[in-house]
Amino acid sequence: MRFVFHLPLSPYCRKVRLVLAEKRLPFELRLEKTWEHRAEYLELNPAATVPTLLEDNGLAVPGSAVICEYLEEAYPDTPLIGQTLAERVEVRRLTAWFDEKFALDVTRNLNGEKYLKRLSGRGQPDAQALRAGYLNLREHIAYLGWLAETRKWLAGASISLADFAAASHLSVLDFQGDVDWSISPPAREWYARVKSRPSFRPLLADRVPGMTPPEHYADLDF
Amino acid sequence: MRFVFHLPLSPYCRKVRLVLAEKRLPFELRLEKTWEHRAEYLELNPAATVPTLLEDNGLAVPGSAVICEYLEEAYPDTPLIGQTLAERVEVRRLTAWFDEKFALDVTRNLNGEKYLKRLSGRGQPDAQALRAGYLNLREHIAYLGWLAETRKWLAGASISLADFAAASHLSVLDFQGDVDWSISPPAREWYARVKSRPSFRPLLADRVPGMTPPEHYADLDF
Numbered sequence: 001m002r003f004v005f006h007l008p009l010s011p012y013c014r015k016v017r018l019v020l021a022e023k024r025l026p027f028e029l030r031l032e033k034t035w036e037h038r039a040e041y042l043e044l045n046p047a048a049t050v051p052t053l054l055e056d057n058g059l060a061v062p063g064s065a066v067i068c069e070y071l072e073e074a075y076p077d078t079p080l081i082g083q084t085l086a087e088r089v090e091v092r093r094l095t096a097w098f099d100e101k102f103a104l105d106v107t108r109n110l111n112g113e114k115y116l117k118r119l120s121g122r123g124q125p126d127a128q129a130l131r132a133g134y135l136n137l138r139e140h141i142a143y144l145g146w147l148a149e150t151r152k153w154l155a156g157a158s159i160s161l162a163d164f165a166a167a168s169h170l171s172v173l174d175f176q177g178d179v180d181w182s183i184s185p186p187a188r189e190w191y192a193r194v195k196s197r198p199s200f201r202p203l204l205a206d207r208v209p210g211m212t213p214p215e216h217y218a219d220l221d222f
Numbered sequence: 223m224r225f226v227f228h229l230p231l232s233p234y235c236r237k238v239r240l241v242l243a244e245k246r247l248p249f250e251l252r253l254e255k256t257w258e259h260r261a262e263y264l265e266l267n268p269a270a271t272v273p274t275l276l277e278d279n280g281l282a283v284p285g286s287a288v289i290c291e292y293l294e295e296a297y298p299d300t301p302l303i304g305q306t307l308a309e310r311v312e313v314r315r316l317t318a319w320f321d322e323k324f325a326l327d328v329t330r331n332l333n334g335e336k337y338l339k340r341l342s343g344r345g346q347p348d349a350q351a352l353r354a355g356y357l358n359l360r361e362h363i364a365y366l367g368w369l370a371e372t373r374k375w376l377a378g379a380s381i382s383l384a385d386f387a388a389a390s391h392l393s394v395l396d397f398q399g400d401v402d403w404s405i406s407p408p409a410r411e412w413y414a415r416v417k418s419r420p421s422f423r424p425l426l427a428d429r430v431p432g433m434t435p436p437e438h439y440a441d442l443d444f
Contacts, residue, residue: 047323059308066314074307085296086281092288101269
């Protein structure tokens with residue numbers, strides 16, 4: 001069996017779950033409390049981050065970017081990183097945009113402060129970080145809306161890893177009720193399209209103790 | 223002509239310069255003061271980071287990870303990301319280890335505080351960050367030494383992107399006189415091997431205003 005060691009509200013884990021489901025590769029989830037630094041887990045992933053993919057043949061693939069490149073090479077049937085060199089640059093540019101820049105500007109400030117801090121017992125959210133996170137989120141949704149308005153999918157004509165990276169971050173924030181979708185109707189329409197894919201269903205069913213997502217979270221016609 | 227927009231002490235720019243030189247691809251360097259947010263540069267790289275590669279045919283490739291994947295696909299003759307799936311996982315895992323974990327644990331604390339802060343006029347180094355950086359550097363050099371002792375190159379039998387990522391971060395810290403190579407003779411021997419490659423020579427010739435590297439910095443038999 002193929003395993004994914006994960007945390008339910010990690011956007012990086014969500015991205016890998018979406019890619020596996022889009023490529024129709026079955027897997028089982030294993031909850032990994034990374035802050036416990038479990039010795040057996042450190043052997044699979046010395047950086048102690050989630051996700052880690054553990055293949056049937058024993059190959060451990062640590063880290064979401066490494067996993068997504070690996071899956072594209074090992075299971076090329078449903079390509080998600082584009083075909084031409086220029087397409088592949090744009091898919092990887094936007095994936096990095098969300099996994100690095102959006103993560104630093106928004107996800108770290110909102111999900112990091114509200115969820116991860118509590119989960120790992122590191123205290124209360126910092127008000128300044130929350131303010132910065134909400135402000136940055138508005139700008140990022142405007143950029144997302146512009147991409148959604150000018151292209152069929154974020155990186156071009158085909159759905160790609162860039163859409164799944166973006167939707168993973170946004171789904172985590174949406175779970176917390178942090179996304180004001182009225183800012184950009186094209187961004188909202190794009191998210192509704194990604195969210196209605198069968199690969200997204202298991203993510204929308206995730207629940208975590210002590211948090212209740214807003215009513216529209218799992219609603220496909222939000 | 224091919225251009226690389228860069229900053230001389232950015233480890234990510236250094237990694238891309240090494241990869242281009244190893245693949246014998248000629249290029250010209252362009253200094254880019256990212257904090258000035260130059261409009262023409264934002265068109266090439268909306269994230270306003272360095273490096274950005276600009277190809278002869280007009281294709282802009284932003285961000286060091288995207289550039290290195292692009293170069294491997296566009297110019298596969300000197301492969302630097304491994305051959306088998308497992309080799310490629312290990313090269314990418316270690317590249318991410320240095321570009322993400324080492325960067326956060328060490329480079330941000332030492333190069334960020336001592337160089338980037340001054341360069342962009344954001345004040346004096348923070349003493350606590352420096353202490354954490356030096357402490358983390360010792361642990362990272364021990365891990366590097368263990369890799370160098372058990373393998374020919376960091377990711378296995380062949381030199382790879384992982385060696386160039388690691389050496390890029392270390393060369394920036396070495397320029398500042400921050401590396402105590404006596405901690406690990408195998409790490410020192412590995413660095414001497416990478417440093418003596420022709421691709422490394424232009425990096426060792428870089429100088430920045432107001433900083434003088436230690437005597438051993440450009441010495442191949444340090």
